[in-house]
Each structure stands twice: as structure tokens, then as C-alpha cells.
Amino acid sequence: MASADFRTCPTTGLKVHLPAEGLIKANAVVAVVAILIGGIAALAVLLTRLPAVHILPADWFYRLLTAHALDMLVVWIIFFEIAGLYFGGTVLLNSRLAAPKVGWLAFILMVVGAGIVNAIVLMGGADVTFTSYPPLKAHPAYYLGIILFAVGTLIAVGLFFGTLAIAKKEKTYDGSLPMVTFGLMCAAIIAVLTLLHGAAIYIPTFLWSIGLLPSIDPSMYRLIFWGFGHPSQQINVCAMVAVWYLLATLTTGAKPLNEKLCRTAFLLYVLFINVASEHHLLVDPVLSTAHKIFNTGYVMHLAVLASMIHAFAVPAMTEVALRKKGYSKGLFEWLKKAPWGEPGFSSMMLSLLIFGFVGGITGVTFGTEQISIIRHNTWAITGHFHGTVVGGTTLAFMGLTYYVVPLIFRREIISKKAAQIQPYLFGIGVFIMANSMMFAGSYGIPRRHWDITFAGTAFPYAFDPTAMLFMTLAGLGGLLAIIGGAMYVLNTVGSVFFGKKL
């Protein structure tokens, strides 16, 4: 292979395959566009949920709620992950990308799919929310858009595996696969299983929407949909944890203390995470109680164990690295002297804390059969997953971006100051919002509800005033997070286009 296809990064010494670099750039740019659209929708939805503001009419509330969830949870996160896979498969391995043209094909399919989905949703053809449970039916183009996006993703994941095979054959790295790439590989394995479930549910639903299938059984839909919907969150967890290791190394020079243990933990995700999908069916009458309790009270914890291992491993390796730098006075000097002003470090630590304490603990409790029944469909659930995918995954990805811009786009971040405070604003905002949503949910405030004052209805109902207080707090936390999110988008886009060339 021609070495003209490579450049060497002057700061890290890593070899960057230029065609891979182009694809990483393209995927990252679309990710940031998606978080921008998703963020605008978030603002509108958030303000509508506050009874005192209530800006959107009912139909636009559900429309933008659908757009928010899809653009954030699917488009933003998956484009960023694909960029991450190309990065982990090439740059971290000093390797070339197996087939860049295939990467562009995947990219085009994903962009076209995401474009169709957004267009149909905004035109009012798919007010079905993220889960699109039948008998709610969207315009056929909606399902088609999702299928195109999923096919593109599957191709991109295949390209990542092809690249791993090439790197191995061409011996571009010594020893076993680096930990971060190993973690990404586990995410990619889960992605394949997830996308196959996605095909198994979206293709029949598409056929139903064009009239070729008479009906879709709602229970069957929920079972298979969550075989897709839940593991896709585990791709996010796996990728997020890989990013934690990467950021810990980039910001403090830390190395895993026991790589075998960390790798085993990643494997636990691959083996057991699908079991947890069942927490979405806990209130359904289809499965037996004994089965539910066995599954979510015992087996699920094998996947939780994995997160616990990582949650100790990452701070531990950071502590050891900082102590080696001389911050070894007492128990906590290392923590005090840690690089809290580095956005990569603060994002990693905040992501770890919010994911663990806000998202993780509540996921484990709400996901048991006994508690699920009292939290189901309340705002507490929305609070839980903003702790995982927003405070956890999204924040970690934001932190990584501050390194991707100089390394891959070769531009300086235009405002280092903004980059420093942004993770705190976003993290603290999400922390307040997610916790407040959970408290509000514990008073029975429903999720996905346009008007909890029930104005003008035949059966009015008033929630406990304390619940209203928590709703207001959720609003304030959400606004803080939106400010943090806007700073991220502005700083990233500004740097990519106008940052000083490196």
C-alpha cells in the first residue's frame, strides 16, 4: 500500500490513513448537525412540558418529541460511533481502512435514511414517537428511512471488522488488540446483533404500512423492538466505556491496571446484555412472573457487573497515573490535582459519575419486576435514560471531540475557555434535569405527556404541588444542559471551519 496515503500526527506520532480521515470527518460532522437539530427539538419539548410555558400545540409536541429522540439517540450517537470505529480501527492500529469506497456507500445510505426520517417526521407523517408501537402507523417512507439507515450502519460495522482483519494480517500493531479498539469491537459485535433485530422488526412493519401484511401483533412487536432498542443502548455503553479508557490515557497517561479483567468485563456486555432487554416487557402480561424475576433479578446483574468493573478500573488507573506524577500526598491529593481544566478529563469523570450514580443505579432498580410496575411510563424513566445516554454517553463523546478536532481536523479549538466550562454546564444541567425528572416521576408525572394540567378535560386532575416544583427544576436543569450543548456545537463547528490550522 502506498505510504502516500498516510500522514503522521506530529503530537501523538500516530499514523493516520487519509481516506479513513475523510470518513471520520464526514461522520463526525453529520453527528454534530444531528445534535444541533435534536437540541432545538429538546428545547421546544422541554418548554412544552413546563405547564407555565407550554409552547407547542399537541401535534407538534409529539412530532418534535419523535424528532428529538431519533436525532439524538440514533443519528447523533450512531454517526459519532461510526467515526469512532473508523478511528479505533485505523488510527489506533496504524492501519489503513479496508475499503474506503464502501465506507462512503454506508455514509450515503445513513445520511439519506436519516434525511428521509427527519423529513417525514417534520411533515407530520410519523407522529409515532421513537418506539412506533403498532397500531400506531407511520408513513411507509419513515420505516424505509430507518431501514436504509440501519443497512448503512451494518455496512459500516462490517467495514470496521474488515479493517481489523487487515490490520492483523498486515501486522500493523504488536501483541493483542489495544484495549480501546477491543472495547469498540465488543460494541460492534453487539451492533450486529442489534441491527439484525432491527431488520426483523422494521421490515415487517414496513410491509404492514404499505398494506402487504394485514396486522402486526403488538406483543410480538414490543418483544423484537426491544431486542433492537435495548442492546442499541448497550452499544452506547460499550463505546462510552472505551472512550473513558481513551480519555483517561490521553489526559493523564493512565494504563489499565489489569487489562484481562477489563477485557473480560467487555465480554460480559456481549454475553449478557441482551437479557436486560426484557425490562421493557415487565409490565406486559406475556411472560411469567418467575421468568421475569429470574431474568431481571439475577441474570441481568452479570451485565451490571461489567459496568461495576469499569467504574472502578477507570478511576483506579487514573489514580495510579497521577500518583506516579508525584501527587501522592494523603488519600486524595491525586484527585485534587487531577487535570479538571482539561475538557477530556472533566467529561470523562462527570460522564462516569453521572452514568454510574444517576443512570446506572436507577436502571438497575427500575429494571426489576417489582419497581418497574410503579415507575413504568412515568417521567422517572425519562430521567433514568437521560442519566445514561446524555450524562454518560453524550458527555463522553463531547469530551472526545475536543481531541478529534486537533488530531483529525487539524484545527485548534477556537475557545479553550468555553471548552473548559462546557462539560460542567452540560453535566450539571443533565444531573439536575435527570434527578428532577425522577423525583417528578415518583409523584406519578407521566412521560410523553403534552399537558399534565389536563386543562379543559372532562376529568381534571391535579398533581401534588411538590411534583410541580420538580418539574420546574427539571426545566432549569434542562436549560442549563441546552446552554452547554449549544456551546459544544458552536465551539466544534467554529473550530472545524475557522480554527487555526495545525
Ligand code: HEM
Ligand atoms: C440538552 C439536552 C436535553 C434535554 C434538555 C432533553 C429533554 C428531553 C425532554 C424534555 C424529553 C421529553 C420527555 C417526555 O415528554 O416524556 C426528552 C425525551 C427524550 N430524550 Fe432528551 N433531552 C436532551 C438530550 C438528549 C440526548 C443527548 C439524548 C440521546 C442521546 C436524548 C434522548 C431522549 C429520548 C430517547 C427521549 C424519549 C422520547 C420518547 O419518550 O419518545 N435526549 N428529552
Ligand SMILES: [Cu+2]
Ligand atoms: Cu432498556
